[in-house]
Amino acid sequence: MKIIPVTCAIIHFGDKILAVQRSETMKLPLKWEFAGGKIESGESEIACIKREIFEELNIHIEVKKRLTPATHQYPNFKIELIPFTAEFVSGELKLREHSSFILAKKEELINLDWAEADLPILKEYLAT
Numbered sequence: 871m872k873i874i875p876v877t878c879a880i881i882h883f884g885d886k887i888l889a890v891q892r893s894e895t896m897k898l899p900l901k902w903e904f905a906g907g908k909i910e911s912g913e914s915e916i917a918c919i920k921r922e923i924f925e926e927l928n929i930h931i932e933v934k935k936r937l938t939p940a941t942h943q944y945p946n947f948k949i950e951l952i953p954f955t956a957e958f959v960s961g962e963l964k965l966r967e968h969s970s971f972i973l974a975k976k977e978e979l980i981n982l983d984w985a986e987a988d989l990p991i992l993k994e995y996l997a998t
């Protein structure tokens with residue numbers, strides 16, 4: 871099965887971190903994730919994450935650091951999730967696809983019901 875490359879961003883708003891909840895009509899309904907999406911043909915990872923964040927959240931970010939990608943096999947598809955840490959720069963946060971968001975302290979993130987692919991990424995991030 872082909873592996874779909876997907877970027878996601880752990881966005882810092884000061885000392886809080888943004889997590890978003892998938893809507894009931896999306897794949898993996900109501901799971902929490904870091905905003906992002908599929909890399910388009912010919913697109914760089916950085917261009918992808920900046921584009922997805924603006925499309926989904928209406929904000930601009932500064933990308934800081936690439937963390938370790940995680941490959942995950944869901945029942946119907948397989949993704950390589952490529953995480954970046956980032957800082958909020960500008961814009962008014964608006965949810966264009968997700969059902970809700972939370973600005974959480976780092977230690978609160980673990981309590982959310984995460985998409986499975988995010989768990990190793992969250993673990994690495996929490997250890998930093």
Ligand SMILES: Nc1nc2c([nH]c(=O)n2[C@@H]2O[C@H](COP(=O)(O)OP(=O)(O)OP(=O)(O)O)[C@@H](O)[C@H]2O)c(=O)[nH]1
Nearest residue numbers: 876878896897898903904905906907908949985987988
């Ligand atoms: N953006 C994002 N996607 C994730 C994360 N974790 C995770 O498993 N995914 C999965 O990776 C895929 C990313 O695709 P996407 O968000 O661009 O598109 P989608 O599936 O909502 O749209 P589609 O219905 O057009 O395929 C989704 O299947 C999503 O469930 C994450 O932290 N961020």
